[in-house]
Each structure stands twice: as C-alpha cells, then as structure tokens.
Amino acid sequence: GNSVTQMEGPVTLSEEAFLTINCTYTATGYPSLFWYVQYPGEGLQLLLKATKADDKGSNKGFEATYRKETTSFHLEKGSVQVSDSAVYFCVLKEGNKLVFGAGTILRVKS
C-alpha cells in the first residue's frame, strides 16, 4: 500500500539556520503531495502542496519539490525562526485517501 516516510526528529536548529526535513513516499500511481504543520495545541494546517512531478510548492519561505524519480518531497527553508517550531507532516493523497507521515518535530532556538 501507499506509505510516507519522514526523517525522525526532533530536529533542533538555531535561528536563521537552513532547514531540510526529508520525506519519501511509495505509491502505486501519481499521488498529490502536501506538507502540513501543527503548532502546539492546535490542529494541522496546510503549508504547501504539489500535484504533479516537478511541481514546486512554496509558502511562508518554505519550499518542496515533487521529485518523481526519487519519490521524494523534501521540505526546505533558508532561514528558520523560533516561530517555526512545530510538528511537520508529509502527506500523500491518492484517490480519496490521505496517508500521513509520522511527523517531524522542529525546535528552533533563539
């Protein structure tokens, strides 16, 4: 079946550091891919998405490129802020079902 694998956290960075959170997937067809973010005590919010190969999703300084050849959708940000501290989920959609990765905790220190 479909699955999503994210790098294990927590990831701890200093403010203004470069961020990469790895995400790889397995799917039988051509899924859409998403990154959702969960701030403490809240539900998840959509951060960005890509619906086909080579698409780049971007929002709030975060980017991710849908790489079909490596089945990856890594999340990057050039300069993180303390307010980016949250849990990040890589999500795959195929058909009517959504499959979530386990989530990666990001902690940014000032």
Add this chain to the structure above:
Amino acid sequence: EAQVTQNPRYLITVTGKKLTVTCSQNMNHEYMSWYRQDPGLGLRQIYYSMNVEVTDKGDVPEGYKVSRKEKRNFPLILESPSPNQTSLYFCASSFGVDSPLHFGNGTRLTVT
C-alpha cells in the same frame, strides 16, 4: 468565523461505555474525515465522507462508527471503547479531497 468544531476537547471514560465525539463545520464542505494521532505514528485515517450519506473506511476503522446525515456534522461513535483507543482525535473538512483540509483542535480521549 470559518471553523471545524469538535466536542469535547478532553474525555476520560471507562471500557465499554459508549461515547460520541461530535464534529461540525460551517464552511459547507462536502468532504469530512476523522483521524487519530498517536506518538510515532502520525495521523491515521479512521473514516471519511465524500458527502451526505456517503461514508467509507480509512486505514483504521475497527471499533469506530460514523454517520453523515447532514452536511455540516460528522460524529465519531465508539460503541464499546477499549484502552487501545486512547488517543488524540482530529476531525477535518474540505471542499473536496483535493482541497486543503481544515482541522478541528482535537479531542484527547482516555479509556481506562
């Protein structure tokens, strides 16, 4: 304000006592779904609904029931809760499965 409202936020119950977690959205969304969040496992889909009277199983439907009699409401029913259903539950909705999901703030359920 556009929102997904879950109730209750916290619930402690005993094994076998039927309970319902309510979910309501005010955005006229067609798609609604339930997830449970467990440490190290991320979110797993329990049930989803594409529209009124249309529901389908997600990845972990055992021990749960849902109904979609009206567009705005999608309650999650545990007929006979067990301790392995202790978890954090989220309801979400969207215009369609391709649209961004709007999540509620979660219900933390403890079954003793």
